[in-house]
Amino acid sequence: MLAGILSVARRNNPLMGITGALICRHDLYLQLIEGPADAIDALYARICEDDRHANVELLLSEDMGERLFPNWAMLDDTAPSLFWSAEDVAAGALEAASPADLRAPFIRLSAANPGG
Numbered sequence: 001m002l003a004g005i006l007s008v009a010r011r012n013n014p015l016m017g018i019t020g021a022l023i024c025r026h027d028l029y030l031q032l033i034e035g036p037a038d039a040i041d042a043l044y045a046r047i048c049e050d051d052r053h054a055n056v057e058l059l060l061s062e063d064m065g066e067r068l069f070p071n072w073a074m075l076d077d078t079a080p081s082l083f084w085s086a087e088d089v090a091a092g093a094l095e096a097a098s099p100a101d102l103r104a105p106f107i108r109l110s111a112a113n114p115g116g
């Protein structure tokens with residue numbers, strides 16, 4: 001399923017000026033989407049309608065300045081970048097996280113992919 005999502009993302013995102021990263025774990029997708037605001041809004045609306053996941057939540061929306069993943073249509077990561085356990089997530093850790101907490105796994109992932 002992840003391969004299917006990534007393959008569509010990597011086909012579509014460059015056409016929309018979108019880059020980003022998708023951290024995937026059995027209980028969770030955590031995705032950073034970067035690009036023009038209107039393109040992000042359109043993509044987010046599509047993702048919300050996708051029944052391959054449930055309980056989509058917008059955790060943070062902000063002007064970013066420089067992109068973290070300028071050369072990745074959608075980088076994937078199978079969770080080593082995450083520090084919340086499944087139990088933390090179930091107990092609401094993501095909703096309670098600060099903007100800096102939410103940025104942190106993506107900053108680590110970007111640093112681990114130089115030139116990303």
Ligand SMILES: Cc1cc2nc3c(=O)[nH]c(=O)nc-3n(C[C@H](O)[C@H](O)[C@H](O)COP(=O)(O)O)c2cc1C
Pocket residue numbers: 005008009010012013022029031043046047048049050052053074
């Ligand atoms: C967790 C998750 C992340 C996704 N990320 C993207 C994405 O970055 N770009 C994208 O085009 N589709 C993404 N999708 C798929 C969209 O929901 C949708 O199926 C797709 O954009 C439809 O594209 P198509 O009309 O070209 O088939 C994602 C889906 C899921 C479940």
